[in-house]
Amino acid sequence: MKSMVKIGFIGLGRRGISVLRQNFIDMKDVEIVAICDQSVARMEEACNFICEKGRPTPMMTTNYRDIIQHPSIDAVIIMIGWKNRPRIAMESMRAGKYTAIEVGCADTLQECYDLVSTYEETGIPVMMLENCCYGRREMMVLNMVKQGLFGEIVHCTGGYHHYLNEVELFLNIDKDEIPHYRLAEYRDKNCDNYPTHELGPISKVLSINRGNRFVSLTSFGSKHIGIQDFAKRHFGEDSKYAKIDYQQSDIVNTHLRCANGETVMITLDTTLPRAYYSRNFSVRGTKGMSSEERRVVYCEGMQEEIENNETEMFERYDHPLHREYAAQGVKEGHGGMDWLVCRAFIEAVKNGTNTPIDAYDTATWLAIGVLSAQSIQGGSVTVEFPDFTNGKWQNREPFVNSKYCLDAIIENDPTPLF
Amino acid sequence: MKSMVKIGFIGLGRRGISVLRQNFIDMKDVEIVAICDQSVARMEEACNFICEKGRPTPMMTTNYRDIIQHPSIDAVIIMIGWKNRPRIAMESMRAGKYTAIEVGCADTLQECYDLVSTYEETGIPVMMLENCCYGRREMMVLNMVKQGLFGEIVHCTGGYHHYLNEVELFLNIDKDEIPHYRLAEYRDKNCDNYPTHELGPISKVLSINRGNRFVSLTSFGSKHIGIQDFAKRHFGEDSKYAKIDYQQSDIVNTHLRCANGETVMITLDTTLPRAYYSRNFSVRGTKGMSSEERRVVYCEGMQEEIENNETEMFERYDHPLHREYAAQGVKEGHGGMDWLVCRAFIEAVKNGTNTPIDAYDTATWLAIGVLSAQSIQGGSVTVEFPDFTNGKWQNREPFVNSKYCLDAIIENDPTPLF
Numbered sequence: 001m002k003s004m005v006k007i008g009f010i011g012l013g014r015r016g017i018s019v020l021r022q023n024f025i026d027m028k029d030v031e032i033v034a035i036c037d038q039s040v041a042r043m044e045e046a047c048n049f050i051c052e053k054g055r056p057t058p059m060m061t062t063n064y065r066d067i068i069q070h071p072s073i074d075a076v077i078i079m080i081g082w083k084n085r086p087r088i089a090m091e092s093m094r095a096g097k098y099t100a101i102e103v104g105c106a107d108t109l110q111e112c113y114d115l116v117s118t119y120e121e122t123g124i125p126v127m128m129l130e131n132c133c134y135g136r137r138e139m140m141v142l143n144m145v146k147q148g149l150f151g152e153i154v155h156c157t158g159g160y161h162h163y164l165n166e167v168e169l170f171l172n173i174d175k176d177e178i179p180h181y182r183l184a185e186y187r188d189k190n191c192d193n194y195p196t197h198e199l200g201p202i203s204k205v206l207s208i209n210r211g212n213r214f215v216s217l218t219s220f221g222s223k224h225i226g227i228q229d230f231a232k233r234h235f236g237e238d239s240k241y242a243k244i245d246y247q248q249s250d251i252v253n254t255h256l257r258c259a260n261g262e263t264v265m266i267t268l269d270t271t272l273p274r275a276y277y278s279r280n281f282s283v284r285g286t287k288g289m290s291s292e293e294r295r296v297v298y299c300e301g302m303q304e305e306i307e308n309n310e311t312e313m314f315e316r317y318d319h320p321l322h323r324e325y326a327a328q329g330v331k332e333g334h335g336g337m338d339w340l341v342c343r344a345f346i347e348a349v350k351n352g353t354n355t356p357i358d359a360y361d362t363a364t365w366l367a368i369g370v371l372s373a374q375s376i377q378g379g380s381v382t383v384e385f386p387d388f389t390n391g392k393w394q395n396r397e398p399f400v401n402s403k404y405c406l407d408a409i410i411e412n413d414p415t416p417l418f
Numbered sequence: 419m420k421s422m423v424k425i426g427f428i429g430l431g432r433r434g435i436s437v438l439r440q441n442f443i444d445m446k447d448v449e450i451v452a453i454c455d456q457s458v459a460r461m462e463e464a465c466n467f468i469c470e471k472g473r474p475t476p477m478m479t480t481n482y483r484d485i486i487q488h489p490s491i492d493a494v495i496i497m498i499g500w501k502n503r504p505r506i507a508m509e510s511m512r513a514g515k516y517t518a519i520e521v522g523c524a525d526t527l528q529e530c531y532d533l534v535s536t537y538e539e540t541g542i543p544v545m546m547l548e549n550c551c552y553g554r555r556e557m558m559v560l561n562m563v564k565q566g567l568f569g570e571i572v573h574c575t576g577g578y579h580h581y582l583n584e585v586e587l588f589l590n591i592d593k594d595e596i597p598h599y600r601l602a603e604y605r606d607k608n609c610d611n612y613p614t615h616e617l618g619p620i621s622k623v624l625s626i627n628r629g630n631r632f633v634s635l636t637s638f639g640s641k642h643i644g645i646q647d648f649a650k651r652h653f654g655e656d657s658k659y660a661k662i663d664y665q666q667s668d669i670v671n672t673h674l675r676c677a678n679g680e681t682v683m684i685t686l687d688t689t690l691p692r693a694y695y696s697r698n699f700s701v702r703g704t705k706g707m708s709s710e711e712r713r714v715v716y717c718e719g720m721q722e723e724i725e726n727n728e729t730e731m732f733e734r735y736d737h738p739l740h741r742e743y744a745a746q747g748v749k750e751g752h753g754g755m756d757w758l759v760c761r762a763f764i765e766a767v768k769n770g771t772n773t774p775i776d777a778y779d780t781a782t783w784l785a786i787g788v789l790s791a792q793s794i795q796g797g798s799v800t801v802e803f804p805d806f807t808n809g810k811w812q813n814r815e816p817f818v819n820s821k822y823c824l825d826a827i828i829e830n831d832p833t834p835l836f
Contacts, residue, residue, distance in 0.1 A: 151647065154690055155640045155669040163722070218638070218798060220673045222573045222681040229569065229704040251573040251702065253683060255638045255671065255798075263640040265671060272572055273718040274707045277725050284669065286647040289692045293711035300691040304581070307695050380636060380673075382798060 002074065002350045005030050008067035008097070009058075010088065011079030012037040012046050015102060019079060019129075020046060023342045025053050030346060034059040034067045064088055068095045075100065075349045077129075081181040082193075086111040086366065093124040098349045100127050101362070103196050105369025109386060112363040112370075116388045119359035127345050127355035128362040130200030132279065133406055134340035137310070138201035139319035141283055141290045141297075142406065145205050149299065149317075151287030156205060158198025158281045159267030163274045165230040170241070179241075183227075186248040190221055191373035192268040195254065196365045198281045199266050200357070204406040205283055206262050209360040213393045214264075214385040216257045219372035221249030221380075226271035246271075254372050256385070259393075266368075321403060344404035353401045363388040420492065420768045423448050426485035426515070427476075428506065429497030430455040430464050433520060437497060437547075438464060441760045443471055448764060452477040452485045482506055486513045493518065493767045495547075499599040500611075504529040504784065511542040516767045518545050518760075519780070521614050523787025527804060530781040530788075534806045537777035545763050545773035546780040548618030550697065551824055552758035555728070556619035557737035559701055559708045559715075560824065563623050567717065567735075569705030574623060576616020576699045577685030581692045583648040588659070597659075601645075604666040608639055609791035610686040613672065614783045616699045617684050618775070622824040623701055624680050627778040631811040632682075632803040634675045637790035639667030639798075644689035664689075672790050674803070677811075684786075739821060762822035771819045781806040 007030055009020055016037075024030050032050055035058045037043050043060045051057055061067065067076060068091050075098035078085055082104040092099040106112050119126055132138055144150060169183045185193055206212050224246055231241035252268040267280065281292040288299035294307040297317075318326075325336050348355040367386060375383050387393065398407030425448055427438055434455075442448050450468055453476045455461050461478040469475055479485065485494060486509050493516035496503055500522040510517040524530050537544060550556055562568060587601045603611055624630050642664055649659035670686040685698065699710040706717035712725040715735075736744075743754055759775075766773040785804060793801050805811065816825030 152641075152643060154643065167722075218636075220636070220681065220683075223570075223679045225570060225572065226704055251681065253671075253673065261641045263638065263669065265638075269702075272702050272707065273705060273716060274702070275709075275712070275714050275716040275720070275724045276722045277712055277714075284687075284690050284692070286644055287691060289690065291693075294693070294695055296693050296695075298691060298693040302693070304585075304694045306693045380800060 001352070003029060005346050005349045006033045006072050006074045007031070008034045008036070008070055008073040008076045009079065010036045010064045010067055010076060012039070012042040013079065013081070016079030017042070017046060019077070019338065019342070021049055023339050024077070025050060025055070027342070027346060029350065031056070032058045033073050034061065034070055036061050036064050036067050038062055065091070068092050068097065073097060075345070078102065082185065083107065086115050089126055090115060090118045093118050093122050093126055096122070096124060098125055098345070100129050100345045103128060103130055103194070104366070105191070105193050105195070106366035107370070109367055109370050112367045112386070112388060115366070116359055116363045125348060125355040126359045126362050127348070127357045128196065128200075128365055129341050129345065130196045130357055130365065131337040131341040132197045133200045133204055133357060134321070134337040134344065135201065136314065136318070136322045136336065137292060138198070138281060139322055140314060140317045141281070142201065142205055143319045144288070144290070144297070144317050145283060145285070146408065149288055150283060150285030153206060153262050153283065153285045155263045155265070155284045156202040156282065157265045157267075158202055158279050159269055160194045160197045161267065161269045161274060161278060161280060162276050163272065164270040165227060169227065170230070170234070186227055186271070187244055187246050189373055190224065190247045190249050190376050191369045192219060192252045192254050192266060193248070193369050194268055194270070195266050195368040195372070198279050199264070199365060199368065201281065202264055203361060203364070206258055206264070207398070207407065208258070209364060209389055209393045210396045210398055210407060211393065212258050212260045212262070213387055213389070214256050214364065215259050216382050217254060217368070217371045217375060217385050218380055218382040219252055219254040219375040221376045222251040224249045226250040230271075249376070252372065252376070254368070340404065344402070347402055347404055351402070354399060356399055356402055356404050356406050358399070360389050419770070421447060423764050423767045424451045424490050424492050425449070426452045426454070426488055426491040426494045427497065428454045428482045428485055428494060430457070430460040431497065431499070434497030435460070435464060437495075437756065437760070439467055441757050442495070443468060443473070445760070445764060447768065449474070450476045451491050452479065452488055454479050454482050454485050456480055483509070486510045486515065491515060493763070496520065500603065501525060504533050507544055508533060508536040511536045511540050511544055514540070514542060516543055516763070516773075518547050518763045521546060521548055521612070522784070523609070523611050523613070524784035525788070527785055527788050530785045530804070530806060533784070534777055534781045543766060543773040544777045544780055545766070545775045546614065546618070546783055547759050547763065548614045548775055548783065549755040549759040550615045551618045551622055551775060552739070552755040552762065553619065554732070554736070554740045554754065555710060556616070556699060557740055558732060558735045559699070560619065560623055561737045562706070562708070562715070562735050563701060563703070564826065567706055568701060568703030571624065571680055571701060571703045573681050573683070573702045574620040574700065575683045576620055576697050577687055578612045578615045579685065579687045579692060579696060579698060580694050581690065582688040583645060587645065588648070588652070604645055604689070605662055605664050607791055608642065608665045608667055608794050609787045610637060610670045610672045610684060611666070611787050612686055612688070613684050613786040613790075616697050617682070617783060617786065619699065620682055621779060621782065624676055624682070625816070625825065626676070627782060627807055627811045628814045628816055628825060629811065630676050630678045630680070631805055631807070632674050632782065633677050634800050635672060635786070635789045635793060635803050636798055636800040637670055637672040637793040639794045640669040642667045644668040667794070670790065670794070672786070758822065762820070765820055765822055769820070772817060774817055774820055774822050774824050776817070778807050
């Protein structure tokens with residue numbers, strides 16, 4: 001077991017800087033050996049706050065290979081834009097570095113298959129840092145599901161319901177005329193480009209790749225007018241941004257079916273005005289339900305009109321990880337889940353184990369964008385979901401080698417709900 | 419214009435009794451001339467409370483044709499179970515009686531086409547009493563949509579999210595061993611059998627059959643285990659109810675596409691334990707959103723984290739009908755909407771006009787069950803949606819001949835939201 005984990009950090013955009021600054025920099029068992037970005041200014045900004053924390057000055061490079069080939073780096077965190085992430089991740093794994101990538105989607109299924117091959121050939125873990133898996137609500141529900149309190153699971157929902165036109169896609173457009181890299185994705189593609197909030201947590205509720213798997217996917221896209229309408233109103237009808245017919249449907253609903261019969265519905269909802277308050281995470285079973293929208297956990301026998309009882313539920317069913325972190329004081333970044341997902345990765349590096357979100361999970365989630373695009377292109381046809389485990393899903397054991405594990409039954413309050 | 423509307427009432431089950439007792443019986447311009455049910459006991463119960471209100475004793479009959487052929491009856495209210503409703507409605511229309519039917523679905527598309535033919539041949543209106551069209555929230559949102567405050571509409575949602583196993587399907591099972599008629603539907607069919615909460619209100623938001631129409635439908639069904647699991651746990655593994663493999667999926671999500679490009683998602687969710695608090699009514703447009711789940715109406719420019727602002731929104735955008743009824747004191751039955759939908763029907767009879775929910779609406783909504791069954795049976799294939807207006811939808815004007823109209827722009831607070 002390592003006492004210190006030496007990391008290299010590739011990609012210092014808004015998310016990269018934020019993850020570095022609000023998480024890794026405070027980890028006493030992590031040394032930030034090297035940072036990489038194409039912008040020297042961003043690297044200098046990162047360098048400043050790293051040094052202000054009293055840490056050694058990291059090596060700075062515009063060439064990510066300097067990080068991947070660095071002899072003393074144990075683990076590489078890849079926070080660049082969506083394109084190239086799988087490719088760079090595979091290079092990192094082949095160089096023997098534990099590899100973490102930010103949330104996003106692949107361009108092709110080939111990348112996903114190659115990522116899995118790389119893992120199987122090298123034995124080096126790769127983990128998508130899907131922070132919602134470590135959300136307090138998500139972990140409480142996972143806890144209750146694994147204890148059988150929801151009975152047999154039937155259906156789950158979740159989605160990314162965040163209006164991005166102003167806060168991301170066209171952020172800084174007046175300042176430096178360079179739209180966010182995601183705008184090109186919205187211009188050229190039509191798919192669910194951001195499914196893992198909540199497909200990540202749902203995958204763990206449903207034991208995907210460990211006793212279950214996704215077998216098919218069907219996506220429905222709405223009209224695609226939100227971005228262009230925004231651009232007309234904000235930049236003028238004659239602006240270059242207003243003249244583009246952005247391909248991305250404003251609302252995409254994606255249905256997945258599982259080998260064990262469960263169904264999932266995931267929604268992308270990012271280009272029409274909306275309040276931002278929920279990922280619409282819900283789990284439905286024969287004995288109970290949870291729904292984020294009304295902050296309710298309901299089990300048969302409760303009053304029908306109940307809502308907003310999450311607080312009492314957290315009291316009883318909080319995941320031990322969250323109890324521990326509440327006791328220590330919740331870390332910044334999305335309510336503690338950023339801290340926890342980063343710790344989950346670091347602990348795996350320290351202990352030399354697999355990561356709780358592993359290569360098969362990562363490939364599965366990276367594939368959703370491609371599959372949903374295929375479905376939509378074919379008029380909402382149902383597409384087969386690849387089995388990235390090549391049959392192993394039927395027999396893979398729950399990963400229990402860590403308090404950050406997302407598969408195990410956690411002993412909690414044993415008294416029944418009534 | 420009539421001063422008194424003489425009605426005949428067919429069907430005195432729980433819903434029928436409730437609608438009669440909490441609505442029609444208090445209408446000073448309505449005379450309940452005749453009632454019909456196969457149960458003499460139920461008719462006597464109804465007769466009692468009618469007389470207790472000081473009203474003349476109605477004629478009682480076990481033969482619905484006595485009502486349909488009754489020379490002085492103006493309008494017939496049909497509250498029997500789902501089957502036979504369209505057939506009896508057509509008989510009533512051919513007898514020259516304005517006809518109202520409860521919420522539900524048809525068995526065949528033929529019934530829906532025949533209902534429309536009957537209307538076109540006789541000129542006699544038929545109206546599904548879809549009370550949610552007159553819900554306070556639904557009418558406020560309709561009001562805001564028609565004023566253009568949501569911009570161009572993109573997507574709507576809604577659903578029937580009510581756990582029925584105990585409160586309906588197996589109600590009274592211990593007492594008299596006769597399950598609710600709906601249980602047979604759940605046993606034998608798999609479809610969205612109850613779509614009009616909220617497809618009714620959504621149809622009016624989207625001007626369906628008056629400038630727009632549904633063009634296709636695709637339904638996704640989940641596992642179907644909820645009823646059988648309930649039966650096992652409540653009646654024992656060896657009970658007759660526990661041995662049935664009920665065909666109805668626990669969760670059905672149905673996607674509809676409109677001629678003008680809008681999409682709709684309707685959910686049926688009635689056989690897994692859940693709290694009952696919402697019909698998940700939401701409307702999304704280029705300028706704003708409404709969502710029942712978080713009681714929010716959001717327009718671009720508001721704070722991102724806003725929720726629970728419905729009360730202020732009602733202040734500004736309450737539909738005049740609801741302002742009027744709040745002033746008069748809200749009537750019983752689902753928060754006033756039962757009263758309003760019944761008044762909408764009666765006013766049409768009095769004034770000799772079409773009904774605000776008309777034959778084309780009724781046929782469209784009755785068809786959803788059949789179409790969703792076809793889709794599910796075909797593995798979630800997309801099915802074409804019939805055009806019951808036979809092309810007239812493109813040119814039909816909004817129905818504005820009534821304060822109960824659901825098509826018109828209502829002048830309200832003209833000052834902008836900010």
